[in-house]
Amino acid sequence: xxxxxxxxxxxxxxxxxxxxxxxxxxxxxxxxxxxxxxxxxxxxxxxxxxxxxxxxxxxxxxxxxxxxxxxxxxxxxxxxxxxxxxxxxxxxxxxxxxxxxxxxxxxxxxxxxxxxxxxxxxxxxxxxxxxxxxxxxxxxxxxxxxxxxxxxxxxxxxxxxxxxxxxxxxxxxxxxxxxxxxxxxxxxxxxxxxxxxxxxxxxxxxxxxxxxxxxxxxxxxxxxxxxxxxxxxxxxxxxxxxxxxxxxxxxxxxxxxxxxxxxxxxxxxxxxxxxxxxxxxxxxxxxxxxxxxxxxxxxxxxxxxxxxxxxxxxxxxxxxxxxxxxxxxxxxxxxxxxxxxxxxxxxxxxxxxxxxxxxxxxxxxxxxxxxxxxxxxxxxxxxxxxxxxxxxxxxxxxxxxxxxxxxxxxxxxxxxxxxxxxxxxxxxxxxxxxxxxxxxxx
Amino acid sequence: xxxxxxxxxxxxxxxxxxxxxxxxxxxxxxxxxxxxxxxxxxxxxxxxxxxxxxxxxxxxxxxxxxxxxxxxxxxxxxxxxxxxxxxxxxxxxxxxxxxxxxxxxxxxxxxxxxxxxxxxxxxxxxxxxxxxxxxxxxxxxxxxxxxxxxxxxxxxxxxxxxxxxxxxxxxxxxxxxxxxxxxxxxxxxxxxxxxxxxxxxxxxxxxxxxxxxxxxxxxxxxxxxxxxxxxxxxxxxxxx
Numbered sequence: 001x002x003x004x005x006x007x008x009x010x011x012x013x014x015x016x017x018x019x020x021x022x023x024x025x026x027x028x029x030x031x032x033x034x035x036x037x038x039x040x041x042x043x044x045x046x047x048x049x050x051x052x053x054x055x056x057x058x059x060x061x062x063x064x065x066x067x068x069x070x071x072x073x074x075x076x077x078x079x080x081x082x083x084x085x086x087x088x089x090x091x092x093x094x095x096x097x098x099x100x101x102x103x104x105x106x107x108x109x110x111x112x113x114x115x116x117x118x119x120x121x122x123x124x125x126x127x128x129x130x131x132x133x134x135x136x137x138x139x140x141x142x143x144x145x146x147x148x149x150x151x152x153x154x155x156x157x158x159x160x161x162x163x164x165x166x167x168x169x170x171x172x173x174x175x176x177x178x179x180x181x182x183x184x185x186x187x188x189x190x191x192x193x194x195x196x197x198x199x200x201x202x203x204x205x206x207x208x209x210x211x212x213x214x215x216x217x218x219x220x221x222x223x224x225x226x227x228x229x230x231x232x233x234x235x236x237x238x239x240x241x242x243x244x245x246x247x248x249x250x251x252x253x254x255x256x257x258x259x260x261x262x263x264x265x266x267x268x269x270x271x272x273x274x275x276x277x278x279x280x281x282x283x284x285x286x287x288x289x290x291x292x293x294x295x296x297x298x299x300x301x302x303x304x305x306x307x308x309x310x311x312x313x314x315x316x317x318x319x320x321x322x323x324x325x326x327x328x329x330x331x332x333x334x335x336x337x338x339x340x341x342x343x344x345x346x347x348x349x350x351x352x353x354x355x356x357x358x359x360x361x362x363x364x365x366x367x368x369x370x371x372x373x374x375x376x377x378x379x380x381x382x383x384x385x386x387x388x389x390x391x392x393x394x395x396x397x398x399x400x401x402x403x404x405x406x407x408x409x410x411x412x413x414x415x416x417x418x419x420x421x422x423x424x425x426x427x428x429x430x431x432x433x434x435x436x437x438x439x440x441x442x
Numbered sequence: 443x444x445x446x447x448x449x450x451x452x453x454x455x456x457x458x459x460x461x462x463x464x465x466x467x468x469x470x471x472x473x474x475x476x477x478x479x480x481x482x483x484x485x486x487x488x489x490x491x492x493x494x495x496x497x498x499x500x501x502x503x504x505x506x507x508x509x510x511x512x513x514x515x516x517x518x519x520x521x522x523x524x525x526x527x528x529x530x531x532x533x534x535x536x537x538x539x540x541x542x543x544x545x546x547x548x549x550x551x552x553x554x555x556x557x558x559x560x561x562x563x564x565x566x567x568x569x570x571x572x573x574x575x576x577x578x579x580x581x582x583x584x585x586x587x588x589x590x591x592x593x594x595x596x597x598x599x600x601x602x603x604x605x606x607x608x609x610x611x612x613x614x615x616x617x618x619x620x621x622x623x624x625x626x627x628x629x630x631x632x633x634x635x636x637x638x639x640x641x642x643x644x645x646x647x648x649x650x651x652x653x654x655x656x657x658x659x660x661x662x663x664x665x666x667x668x669x670x671x672x673x674x675x676x677x678x679x680x681x682x
Binding site for chain 2: 388389390391393394395396397398399400401402404405408409411412413414415416
């Protein structure tokens with residue numbers, strides 16, 4: 001199967017499962033998800049999705065054959081990789097690298113030391129075929145009933161990363177995956193499942209981009225993380241989808257006792273994004289930090305957020321967001337901290353700041369803090385600022401042009417988050433910001 | 443040598459014409475003073491020359507080293523060699539002093555290595571060593587802001603420096619330091635204009651030439667003795 005432009009149907013889902021040579025449980029799971037998808041309504045909140053035509057998507061595409069070496073990839077993809085610095089990063093700074101174009105993996109590497117320690121880093125379908133126990137985890141953190149796009153994802157998912165880190169193994173350098181949507185009008189539905197056994201640690205980085213087309217495409221990935229007792233997982237995503245992409249994701253983690261899960265999300269692109277990484281703090285002493293940076297530019301609607309669900313005593317959460325809005329764009333941040341009756345002595349803090357660069361820019365912050373016991377410490381701060389003429393003029397009076405002055409102010413504003421992401425990405429983010437200001441000012 | 447020549451400058455702020463035909467010349471390596479009561483238009487002159495968008499030049503000319511300043515956007519005026527020390531420099535959160543000055547020095551054509559050497563020296567000179575990684579003016583006291591402005595002057599080595607009330611809110615020791623730095627800058631060739639309504643600083647940096655601005659015009663000028671006279675008689679004496 002190279003490309004299926006077919007309508008979403010039971011027959012298509014069965015064929016997909018058959019081509020992927022999946023065990024029966026997965027085929028049944030897909031079909032159940034399809035039924036749920038047909039039953040559920042579109043989300044009742046957030047951006048307008050009426051322009052997204054789910055009947056006009058290519059649900060599976062494999063435009064590029066897998067390669068052994070990055071340099072064997074087609075020219076345009078190779079150039080993108082080079083611009084992103086991936087080949088050098090693979091040599092110097094990464095423990096492993098996966099690349100996926102549309103629906104399938106095209107490249108993968110993993111350091112020998114990590115293989116020797118038993119770390120598993122493979123495509124999701126390989127894991128489904130090789131390890132029957134994957135069934136115990138797959139879409140258990142996010143069940144298909146959760147929302148329409150979770151169900152759609154469950155029916156048509158293809159590709160994505162499976163990572164298993166054995167007990168006590170610390171993966172000191174990051175593993176990375178890069179996702180690209182290549183085919184016009186394609187839907188990309190990769191599924192990422194990370195299982196960090198007791199006392200292990202992992203930093204995983206995802207980068208996303210796509211060439212620009214006039215037809216809409218859909219990215220609806222799912223990430224499930226299981227961090228067992230004392231494990232640490234950091235999940236970083238830098239999304240720079242082109243402006244014809246609907247980016248509607250589901251990301252959720254379970255953190256057992258003393259585990260720590262951190263989400264770092266940079267949303268720079270897409271037409272519409274809905275992204276609310278969630279951590280369920282299941283065991284005593286579990287912690288989560290959720291750092292989000294969004295840069296909404298002309299015509300975009302970035303609807304992001306973070307959720308921490310405290311279900312055990314002495315759990316803590318910190319949600320930090322910085323949004324920059326330029327032109328006629330919208331940025332919404334939905335932060336939720338929810339504390340169950342049994343989560344005594346839970347601590348949670350939420351901090352959202354927005355910087356508006358134009359009078360037409362729109363922003364909204366929707367914090368929800370709900371505590372069902374009284375021994376908690378919860379806090380919330382939100383600020384909205386505009387770049388002042390005085391600041392801008394002052395910097396320009398020292399010789400900085402308008403684009404430099406703006407990007408210096410914006411970089412300063414987002415620096416609490418830039419400090420948390422790997423420096424190659426921080427550099428790339430700065431570069432992207434500078435480029436878009438130069439364009440906007442010109 | 444004339445570094446800055448301002449001729450017949452008229453500037454409007456909102457619907458009020460604040461400057462109504464200002465003429466003045468500043469010479470390289472010389473310290474000048476611009477004195478005048480509050481509201482006479484001193485800050486307006488500095489901000490209009492720097493290109494602040496709220497200050498509209500309705501008539502007149504300003505030449506920096508013979509180059510027409512008023513047709514340039516603010517950053518190009520700075521690159522051409524104009525520096526204004528602000529009376530109330532804004533706080534810019536998240537922007538590190540060091541990062542900002544690196545860009546400003548680069549805009550003046552100074553290389554990175556040069557900056558790496560000059561920056562610690564300048565911090566030392568202005569007694570600001572502990573401000574190296576601080577955010578620009580954030581949480582600075584009034585006096586610290588003034589020293590930070592002088593730090594920039596010291597690093598950027600402009601052709602013309604307009605210093606708007608560089609001594610307000612400054613204690614005696616800092617005042618002496620500021621005076622020393624201003625003298626050094628003039629000795630190195632900068633044309634300096636100290637803008638003040640209060641002669642205290644001028645006792646530490648005697649100006650060679652004093653202009654008096656009253657009601658939007660230069661009402662008189664003279665040598666250092668003029669500052670002393672204002673000190674004794676106030677601005678009313680000059681008006682007569």
